[in-house]
Amino acid sequence: MEKLKIGDITLTWLSGGITYLDGGAMFGVVPKPLWTRKYPVNDKNQIELRTDPILLSVGDKYILIESGIGNDKMSEKMKRNMGVLEESSVEQSLQELGLSSSDIDIVLMTHMHYDHACGLTKWENDRLISTFDNAIIYTSDVEWEEMKNPNIRSRNTYWKENWEAIQSQVRTFHGEQEIIDGIKMFHTGGHSDGHSIITIENQGELLIHMADIMPTHAHQNVLWVMAYDDYPMTSIEQKQKWMKTGMDNHAWYSFYHDAHYRAIKWDNNGEIIESVKRVRE
Numbered sequence: 591m592e593k594l595k596i597g598d599i600t601l602t603w604l605s606g607g608i609t610y611l612d613g614g615a616m617f618g619v620v621p622k623p624l625w626t627r628k629y630p631v632n633d634k635n636q637i638e639l640r641t642d643p644i645l646l647s648v649g650d651k652y653i654l655i656e657s658g659i660g661n662d663k664m665s666e667k668m669k670r671n672m673g674v675l676e677e678s679s680v681e682q683s684l685q686e687l688g689l690s691s692s693d694i695d696i697v698l699m700t701h702m703h704y705d706h707a708c709g710l711t712k713w714e715n716d717r718l719i720s721t722f723d724n725a726i727i728y729t730s731d732v733e734w735e736e737m738k739n740p741n742i743r744s745r746n747t748y749w750k751e752n753w754e755a756i757q758s759q760v761r762t763f764h765g766e767q768e769i770i771d772g773i774k775m776f777h778t779g780g781h782s783d784g785h786s787i788i789t790i791e792n793q794g795e796l797l798i799h800m801a802d803i804m805p806t807h808a809h810q811n812v813l814w815v816m817a818y819d820d821y822p823m824t825s826i827e828q829k830q831k832w833m834k835t836g837m838d839n840h841a842w843y844s845f846y847h848d849a850h851y852r853a854i855k856w857d858n859n860g861e862i863i864e865s866v867k868r869v870r871e
Contacts, residue, residue, distance in 0.1 A: 591683060592852045594866050597792025600647040603852050604683035606658025606709060610636040610673030618817045628808035636673055638849040641705050643680055653696040655788060655799060656846050660708025663751060678709050694722040698775060699729040700801035701785045702737040707752040718755045728769060730777040731762035733784025778803060780825030787832060796841040803829055805847040807854050
């Protein structure tokens with residue numbers, strides 16, 4: 591498991607599952623000859639994407655960013671369509687660290703699409719229960735409202751199986767929220783109406799988790815947004831803002847979906863100056 595230190599805070603990437611999604615959808619209107627220079631593609635025009643939660647060790651607290659793709663939530667047909675080759679092993683990852691899902695104090699959900707939220711619940715005796723039973727779960731008020739009342743476009747990604755069992759644990763915020771000292775969530779919109787990003791500041795260091803408005807390192811260009819984004823111009827505006835903030839402050843950027851990099855620090859010319867690469871087994 592790859593790790594990164596931001597001051598006194600340790601980030602550890604867990605194993606949350608693998609999907610292979612259509613490269614054209616992941617890069618929107620960007621021509622294939624351009625994006626394939628940045629990110630490998632297979633003969634089915636699919637790109638490998640992780641769904642790996644990030645565990646934060648902050649003093650005596652354990653905080654999780656996202657929850658993984660979960661287990662036994664999808665039909666075989668959906669797995670084929672979504673290119674799901676491996677489901678979640680988050681609980682096994684935690685066990686390797688001497689922890690259990692009950693040790694998680696807080697879960698930060700940038701948004702509640704199925705590939706981020708399926709891991710919030712699990713099957714036990716033919717019913718769904720909370721995976722992280724002792725955790726407070728944070729998401730924006732806009733995202734939570736759409737999760738419970740999806741529209742005609744979003745109902746395929748907001749599932750009651752992922753929220754009904756955990757609704758008593760959810761705390762929503764409007765605009766921005768400091769979760770604990772140095773860790774904040776900011777509502778951005780863009781990918782979804784309620785999408786948020788996360789910032790971590792400690793001992794003069796900064797990390798920005800852009801979630802799905804910059805799902806991989808290849809989406810560094812502010813104009814490269816996904817066809818999956820509900821509000822692409824908002825994604826572009828927020829990327830402009832947070833890429834400038836990060837580069838001006840020598841920030842790290844972390845990834846949930848990237849199959850090649852866990853985190854990257856760019857200079858003002860967009861060149862990689864430090865990175866944490868994903869180690870392939």
